Amino acid sequence: xxxxxxxxxxxxxxxxxxxxxxxxxxxxxxxxxxxxxxxxxxxxxxxxxxxxxxxxxxxxxxxxxxxxxxxxxxxxxxxxxxxxxxxxxxxxxxxxxxxxxxxxxxxxxxxxxxxxxxxxxxxxxxxxxxxxxxxxxxxxxxxxxxxxxxxxxxxxxxxxxxxxxxxxxxxxxxxxxxxxxxxxxxxxxxxxxxxxxxxxxxxxxxxxxxxxxxxxxxxxxxxxxxxxxxxxxxxxxxxxxxxxxxxxxxxxxxxxxxxxxxxxxxxxxxxxxxxxxxxxxxxxxxxxxxxxxxxxxxxxxxxxxxxxxxxxxxxxxxxxxxxxxxxxxxxxxxxxxxxxxxxxxxxxxxxx
Ligand SMILES: *Cc1c(COP(=O)(O)O)cnc(C)c1O
Numbered sequence: 481x482x483x484x485x486x487x488x489x490x491x492x493x494x495x496x497x498x499x500x501x502x503x504x505x506x507x508x509x510x511x512x513x514x515x516x517x518x519x520x521x522x523x524x525x526x527x528x529x530x531x532x533x534x535x536x537x538x539x540x541x542x543x544x545x546x547x548x549x550x551x552x553x554x555x556x557x558x559x560x561x562x563x564x565x566x567x568x569x570x571x572x573x574x575x576x577x578x579x580x581x582x583x584x585x586x587x588x589x590x591x592x593x594x595x596x597x598x599x600x601x602x603x604x605x606x607x608x609x610x611x612x613x614x615x616x617x618x619x620x621x622x623x624x625x626x627x628x629x630x631x632x633x634x635x636x637x638x639x640x641x642x643x644x645x646x647x648x649x650x651x652x653x654x655x656x657x658x659x660x661x662x663x664x665x666x667x668x669x670x671x672x673x674x675x676x677x678x679x680x681x682x683x684x685x686x687x688x689x690x691x692x693x694x695x696x697x698x699x700x701x702x703x704x705x706x707x708x709x710x711x712x713x714x715x716x717x718x719x720x721x722x723x724x725x726x727x728x729x730x731x732x733x734x735x736x737x738x739x740x741x742x743x744x745x746x747x748x749x750x751x752x753x754x755x756x757x758x759x760x761x762x763x764x765x766x767x768x769x770x771x772x773x774x775x776x777x778x779x780x781x782x783x784x785x786x787x788x789x790x791x792x793x794x795x796x797x798x799x800x801x802x803x804x805x806x807x808x809x810x811x812x813x814x815x816x817x818x819x820x821x822x823x824x825x826x827x828x829x830x831x832x
Contacts, residue, residue: 493600496593499797508820510811511795513635513664513771515693517745517814520738523694526731530724539723542713546726549733550701556677559706562713563729565720567663567687567700568594570712574627574683574702575602577711578657583626588617590804591631592661613803615639615765619649628653631661633668636799636809638767646672650682657708659683666691666743667750668768676703683708690770691743692732699729746770750812756822760829763807775807780832782807788828794821 483491499512543563551558564570575598579585582604587595589608599606609620615637630649633640641649650658662684665671676684683704689695699721702712732739754772757764761777776785786798786808797809810821 489600489603493597496597500795502793502795504793506793508794508813508817510771510813510817510821511797511809512695513690513769513811514695515690515742515746515770516812516817517693517742519693519697520732520735522731522735522738523728526728527724530727534723534727537723539719539721539726541719543721543726546699546721546730546733547701549730553733553736554673554703556703560677560703560709561701562704562709562716563699563701563721563726564716565700565722565725566689566698567661567685567702569698569716569720570685570700570702571595571629571659571661572598572601573712573715574657574659575599575604576715578708579604579626583656584624586623586625586628586656588631588634590615590636590799590801591634592629595629611803615803617641617645617649619645619652623653624655625653626656628656628658629661630658631663632672633664633768635664635769636771636797636804637765637773638664638769638771639765640668640670640768643670643672643675647675647679650675650679654679654681657681657683659685659702661685663687663690664769664771666739667747667770673703677705680705680707688729688732692739693742694728694732697725697728697732699725746812749815749818752815753810753812753818756818760822760825771809771811773804773807773809776829780829784832785825785828789821789824792824794824796821 546563547558547561550561579602584605584607585599586607589610596606607625611617615634658681660672662671673684675682683702685702687700688697754764757774763775765773776782783798786796789796
């Protein structure tokens with residue numbers, strides 16, 4: 481319906497569609513890539529100690545202490561770090577900071593479906609690089625954008641592009657900013673952080689939402705040279721990260737031992753999941769993330785499997801479309817959750 485009070489581009493856009501957040505005790509939720517383990521106990525301890533006084537006042541607008549903790553861990557200086565209200569905020573700020581009105585935004589298609597939504601909001605065009613069934617990426621020719629969002633490992637496939645390829649890609653893209661979205665990199669065996677300090681056009685982004693089990697906290701951060709980082713500071717909202725989030729993020733990042741432990745557990749469960757799916761005849765893409773993309777054996781259809789699992793209160797993610805429509809994306813849960821999933825899948829497959 482037309483409403484002249486609403487901007488044209490907003491009227492025309494569909495908006496981002498997030499994964500379902502079903503309620504209920506017995507739901508097995510494997511659809512939005514949350515970590516199945518609780519956050520570090522140090523986080524809860526810190527939460528309980530928070531004083532009312534620290535809420536009466538505005539939070540630190542530049543997240544100084546949190547950025548120091550992040551910088552120390554990464555071995556860079558505070559000026560190379562920016563913190564956002566979730567990494568989703570940083571994606572939007574990057575569009576604000578690096579894309580002119582006549583510029584364009586690029587990304588791999590399929591990858592994170594928020595990217596084109598951000599472009600629509602900024603009224604700039606998109607030039608996706610299309611991938612195929614294996615999700616591998618070809619080096620583009622005659623390709624130019626102001627900002628490229630590069631999800632690595634890729635979502636929804638879990639496929640990781642190696643650092644050497646990423647480096648060549650970024651060098652080729654030097655007339656624009658490449659933001660490497662490493663939301664899942666803690667589950668992978670290599671990362672591209674060095675590129676943020678050695679190439680002038682590269683930002684590397686991380687989040688506490690997946691590997692640190694803190695999707696509810698909304699903290700993401702990004703590394704880059706001081707010029708790019710300063711541009712993000714210029715365009716951000718005054719107090720973009722709240723006082724509680726800053727304090728709890730510090731507690732989480734400092735508990736390195738716990739972090740390593742839950743990552744190891746997720747990776748071990750992922751390897752078991754991949755093996756079991758293959759035994760059942762699924763085609764599984766190699767995953768460096770905390771989820772797997774699996775194509776069921778004929779005659780089982782992915783959409784049917786997704787719906788049948790949902791009837792049993794097991795939520796996975798189904799993305800219609802040419803490349804993704806024949807598979808489902810399964811977030812790695814606890815052993816118990818995965819056992820329930822496999823039980824259900826076996827039952828469904830036998831009836832097909
Ligand atoms: C989950 C996810 C994010 C969002 O992270 P937040 O820090 O929770 O905003 C960003 N990029 C990709 C590819 C993701 O899957």
